[in-house]
Amino acid sequence: METRKIDMHIHTIYSDGEHTPEEIFEKVKEANLEVFSITDHDEIEGAKKMTSREGILYIPGVELTAKTPVGREHILGYDIDLNNPTLNTTLREKKKGDIENFILYIETLKKIFGITLPKEDIDKVLNRVGNVGRVDLSNILRKYGYASDQEEAFQKYLHPINEQVRKKKKGLTEEECIELIKSAGGYVSIAHPISLNPSYKRQSLKTTYEELRQRLLRMKQVGLDAIEIQHIHQDNPFREMLHTLAQELSLLESGGTDFHGENIKPGVEIGKGYHGNVAIKRLSLVDEIKEKRYKSVI
Numbered sequence: 001m002e003t004r005k006i007d008m009h010i011h012t013i014y015s016d017g018e019h020t021p022e023e024i025f026e027k028v029k030e031a032n033l034e035v036f037s038i039t040d041h042d043e044i045e046g047a048k049k050m051t052s053r054e055g056i057l058y059i060p061g062v063e064l065t066a067k068t069p070v071g072r073e074h075i076l077g078y079d080i081d082l083n084n085p086t087l088n089t090t091l092r093e094k095k096k097g098d099i100e101n102f103i104l105y106i107e108t109l110k111k112i113f114g115i116t117l118p119k120e121d122i123d124k125v126l127n128r129v130g131n132v133g134r135v136d137l138s139n140i141l142r143k144y145g146y147a148s149d150q151e152e153a154f155q156k157y158l159h160p161i162n163e164q165v166r167k168k169k170k171g172l173t174e175e176e177c178i179e180l181i182k183s184a185g186g187y188v189s190i191a192h193p194i195s196l197n198p199s200y201k202r203q204s205l206k207t208t209y210e211e212l213r214q215r216l217l218r219m220k221q222v223g224l225d226a227i228e229i230q231h232i233h234q235d236n237p238f239r240e241m242l243h244t245l246a247q248e249l250s251l252l253e254s255g256g257t258d259f260h261g262e263n264i265k266p267g268v269e270i271g272k273g274y275h276g277n278v279a280i281k282r283l284s285l286v287d288e289i290k291e292k293r294y295k296s297v298i
Contacts, residue, residue, distance in 0.1 A: 003281055004032050005031065005034065005279055005281060006033065006035045006286055007036045007259070007280065008039070009063075009228065009257060010036060011040055011260045011261075012038055014043050015041035015042070015133070016264065024050070028270060031272065033270070035057040037058070038050050038058075038060065039063040040063065040131060042062070043130055044062050060078075062077045062080060062186075063076050063191055064172060064181070065133075066171070066173060066176075069166070071197060073190075074195065076188070076189040077184065077187070077188060077189075078189065080184040081185045081186075086183045086184070087184040098171075101169050101170060102126070102136070106122060109157060112160065121143070122140075125140075137157075178219070178224065187288070187289065188225045189225060189226035189227060189252075189285065190227055192233055193227060193234075196215060200238070205237060208238075224251065225251065227246050229242045232274040232277060255278065255283060257271065
């Protein structure tokens with residue numbers, strides 16, 4: 001019998017995924033998962049619609065976007081209290097800032113590239129339930145033929161735009177993200193650390209190791225609990241380096257496929273990743289959450 005798997009990084013239509021929570025659960029069953037988490041970007045409405053069912057452990061989560069001077073920084077929160085007042089209020093306020101950022105992206109797109117997007121497409125994004133972000137802009141660019149896929153949309157337009165508006169964008173700092181997750185009783189994990197230093201392949205692993213060690217050590221001092229080691233965009237040498245860092249800094253290990261849907265991230269499957277590059281059987285973070293839950297009922 002196939003060993004059941006774990007996937008701690010899944011998105012729904014409430015952020016930038018293409019499937020409803022109900023559809024995600026069907027895929028979770030098909031993938032023979034034992035444990036999974038919904039981790040929408042800066043949004044918990046999708047997480048609220050999911051519960052543990054049919055012998056599958058569900059761990060509610062969120063993926064917060066932190067302001068950073070370089071790269072991208074996403075911070076995952078696990079086993080959070082979805083009804084926590086501070087969490088809910090802050091995310092509602094953050095969505096207002098995300099909408100302002102979205103409009104800033106559109107204005108900068110026109111300024112730099114001379115592209116004006118149809119008002120009806122913009123309004124559709126702004127008026128829907130859930131998170132508003134760059135993927136929405138990517139989808140519109142693809143719709144009108146400015147890019148063939150999401151990767152091209154980001155490389156050609158959205159990354160350059162982000163560098164232009166980085167200082168003007170509204171959002172939470174790294175410390176604020178961590179504090180928010182902790183206030184909701186959750187565990188804090190850094191998501192896909194590769195995005196913190198996107199140019200690592202042009203440097204030595206030794207240099208990257210030292211840079212990440214200092215970054216993670218500083219984050220641990222303000223509440224970091226875990227590192228997302230297994231992720232579709234992290235190769236084996238990078239994962240091995242992260243594993244060593246987790247052991248050295250006494251951090252837990254997490255991981256997931258970062259599943260968004262077949263059209264948004266082609267080739268990525270729940271519980272498998274990209275062509276099977278993320279098939280997780282055990283995680284120390286999940287072990288700790290299970291132990292905490294067990295202790296809470298005895």
